[in-house]
Amino acid sequence: MADEPLILGIETSCDETGVGIVRGHTLLADALASSVDEHARFGGVVPEVASRAHLEAIVPTMDRALREAGVTIADIDAIAVTSGPGLAGALLVGVAAAKGYALAAEKPVYGVNHLAAHVAVDTLEHGPLPAPAIAMLVSGGHSSLLLVDDLARGVTPLGATIDDAAGEAFDKVARLLGLPFPGGPYIDREARSGDPASIAFPRGLTAAKDLAAHRYDFSFSGLKTAVARWVEGRRRSGEPVPVADVAASFQEAVCDVLTGKALAACRAHGVDTLVIGGGVAANSRLRSMAEQRAQRYGIRVRVPRPGLCTDNGAMVAALGSHLVAAGVRPSRLDLPADSALPLTTVSV
């Protein structure tokens, strides 16, 4: 193990400043600084606030990661950094930082895809990914189904949200119910004491006519609107809003669609492994429903622990480690931050 490459990963695509260090598939450090509290009063991430926070946090977060791993930057074999997709200004801080570290320490730098990193992080907990696998990435910014053949070469997008991301729907419904931002954990908590069958909310893009064109795509905008109308109706008639029941029914609708489509993709592609990542993967109902349903088809569900599902530096290091092991060449020093980096590009 000691001769496996030591890889450092830097993540700044949204509101988390992450620095992770891995050796092979072994996680040595995962230091994180979050600006989430600064965004809470705006009900969403303010890009400039996030960028400013990254600049302030990057040096101390790097210090913590190196201390935690008990290594110096001279020991590092390569530096990986999220080069996209994400918030342009936020990405740029991480990419410039990675180049500064790479230049000063005379190390190679790999600009990598944030989404592929969400898939790669699972290898730190569950070992190498069987090929092919299906990955479902669900967060405040994205909802994607991917076919993963070789993470070093690229992934094949099967479907994505056509409007709101899953996590975005959680945030908006939480706001409707008077719950704090980010909404996911609060909805999850409320839902535990609610009845998931009490309100029949719509399942977007699951009707036969929609499946023809959007077999693996998601839509959560209609669901969000339906919840808003239902809550509004209650308020107008002066009735109390059963927060727990609304949360549970909404969460059930989201998880039903996500797991249904992910498992359909597994079966259609003859794949026996489903990896779930992104902040919404921390949702307890999504995890349990995915496992229940997968069991029926003999499909294995792999979900990293919640701390690795949300954005962090370890996932970037994990992908970097995979790229180095696969002999992928490093990026050039003029590598750009690309807010719209396509999924087909795993490293720049």
Next chain:
Amino acid sequence: MWADGAGGRLGWLTVLVLVVDSSTPAVTAALVEVTADGVALRAYRCTIDARAHGELLAPQIEAVLTDVDARPGDLGAIVAGLGPGPFTGLRVGLVTAATMGQVLGIPTYGVCSLDGIAHPTTPTTTADASPGHAVSGKAEASSATAGPATAGDGTAGQATAGDGTAGQVGAGGATVGWSTAGERRVLVAADARRKEVYWAVYDGDGQRIVGPEVDAPAVAAARARELAVTVAAGDGAHRYADVLGLPLRAEPRYPDAVALVTLAAARIRAGAPGETLTPLYLRRPDAVAATSRKSVLP
């Protein structure tokens, strides 16, 4: 570090300093040698492109190191322009300086970027005699003696530096600078976008007396009149020359690498502790949440 001086006298303190400034469209990286009694340019790269700070800066740093056959470990200090400047580009220079300083264990010093335009020094771009001086093909290759200089890519259509302003501030020779300016007060302005400028006012010795601030050019012009300013400098001054109504200095239009290091030289020579590089933003963030987080990731 202690090095053998040219005359073989031991005890001459020579520090190789990396200087970066990304507060304006001019993305600058330079190596400057600070000795007990001087500051000398060793290598220089400047590219004018308001949209590519992130791509340009690191390769330019690598290039200046290669120019003088130095390695990062040879650096003794880093000086960075703190702005004010458009945020996204400005952060590139500061995070680069901070991370390199962290790895190398050397101090980082910040200087207000406008001071680097105002300071009474010979503009870097005229210092052709300096050893190791290099200007990349895309650089702002202006020289006071080389006729009108063309700005690099990305600024097509702007006036060429040095064009039409010769004579106003003695831009005819290598000694161009403030030594001849006497008590003349100077307004330095950089483009702040949104039809505003970052500005400051300096006395004849290059000491900042007001600013930095960010305002509409007309506001800066009014303040400059109150302060008896007689000349303006910087790309923002060129851009809004009509509004300011002041004679213009041709050079430097952008923060000057040697000037920035000169302003930090006392701290470098004294081995003063470095500082956390805090950008001069001057504006609050636009406090509007991303309307859609679709561009943001899982």
